[in-house]
Amino acid sequence: MAVFFGQYDGRGAIRPLRGSDAATIEALPRGVPLKIEARRPRNIKRHRLFWAFATLVAEALNDGPIGGFMEWTPEMVVDRLKVATGHCELARLPSADARRLGCDHVAILRSISFAAMDETEFGKFMDAAFTFVRDDLCTWIEESPKWSGIAEILRESHLIGEAQDAST
Secondary structure (H helix, E strand, C coil): CCCCCEEECCCCCEEECCHHHHHHHHCCCCCCCCCCCCCCCCCHHHHHHHHHHHHHHHHHHHHCCCCCCCCCCHHHHHHHHHHHCCCEEEEECCHHHHHHHCCCEEEEECCCCCCCCCHHHHHHHHHHHHHHHHHCCCCCHHHCCCHHHHHHHHHHCCCCCCHHHCCC
């Protein structure tokens, strides 16, 4: 499978970004149909911003009333965000497992890795995750000392305005 980076010029052509991309395009067979999937490369800065957000949320949860029951990690927050945003598949459990666990279904979390989703898909997931934290995660999170950092990320993502952030 040929992989190259290019930029759509708006006039029906995709231009290679680098010489190696041009060489890859030149090596493609001529005169045969090709299936091309356009995917935006992931933005490492947005990836880091997302994990910084998850870290702040974990710290806020640990500072709050539920912090004494369990120690939240950024990974646990991301797993919760995957479920909350529907980034999972529900699987029916075999009856023995259902009896043992006391539930009929389990959520199989989907990956948010660079290979699993492009920038457009990740952006949609990130916006949904941020919105869930803002609107639904817990009523007291705005009282956490970590809220100012969370609110700053939400502001930069245009998910809250200055008026909504009077608590910081």
